Amino acid sequence: MIFFGTGSASLDSVKTRNITCQHCNNQDTIYINIYRRHAHVFLIPVFPLGKSGSTYCTHCKETLSPKQMPEALKMQYKNIKGEAKGPIWQFSGLLIFALLIVFAIYSSGKNKEDTQLYLTQPAVGDIYEYEANNGSFSTMRLEKVTTDSLFLSLNDFEISKKSRIYKIDKDENYSEITYGYSKSEMIQMHKEGIVFDINRD
Template sequence: MIVYGSRSTHLKSEQLRNAVCPNCETRGQLTASVYGRHAHVFWIPFFPMGNTGILGCQHCHKGFKPKELDEKAKMEYKNFRGTVKTPLWKFAGLGIVALLIGAGIFSNKMTEEKVTELVANPAMFDKYTFKTEANYYSTFKVVEVFKDSIYVNYNDYETDKKSGLKDIDIEKNYDKDIYVLTNADLEGLHSAGKIEDIERTK
């Protein structure tokens, strides 16, 4: 369940020095306040949703909307409104999402570079995570390395989710039969985007 909603917080207040109260016509007693609404997800502020201004007279204690002011007071209110800034914390959720996306892209790039390097230089006990024809995930491990080919043992099992790999990646699942993959086969798998990851244990 995702808990979300919106909430208003006080941003800034200021007394308008020259504005006249629309009700009691006292000058300089109007206080303008601006409240900012923001969307939150699990109480983490995500993004601002606009500001609302209200005015209160300290003399007659009546409240007003900005549009109820006379033209001169509206100008003064607008000037004050121009000084109200949306605090950065109201963007916290968007910032977190941006960081996560950035970290994800970075981590994918690191994995890609590692795979490219390890495919070019296979070593004993390298464990490959690959995508099958039907886009399932499975693994094989390198059991012998030659100049232009490798011997591998395939995992007998496959899984439809990456998170399932840890369940099938156990020693007794590896077929003892030897399969030969040439370096060209490996490069082919790699350029087809079939190699998800390589784990080098030694």
């Protein structure tokens, strides 16, 4: 499997005017082909690279790279190359990448909104993620809600990486004993970043 590579797209094929093939001496038998290269990852074009091209004589089959072109031919080649526009699909990868970023921003915003909602309207079973005094991370599970208080059972385990916190969120890790917090205390802990996320199934 090729992870990264380059490909190319044909942009234009234009017949030259008033050019004589230096190889077979026929006039107007030369075509200028323009293509644009692109980088691809997993065969998805990510972004376009430079344009290039060559000429092709339909009569004698001679092809010339830009370096080999006689001056008059090179002039026409440069004009055509300058005007040739590449297909938009060569930007596919960039577009996908942009969409992923938009989605990530949306998800993160949605998560913050949810946490705010769970904070003001707590429900039994909510999982509170918090940072412990020693810098490790753990969770609490909401077991009971009263008018002004929350009762949570602490997770017996802690984990050093915030991103791995889901690994310790297992039923058997929660102790029988619950701790009570007033709702305003919890809001304060969230403000201070001690409780940094609340999840609900």
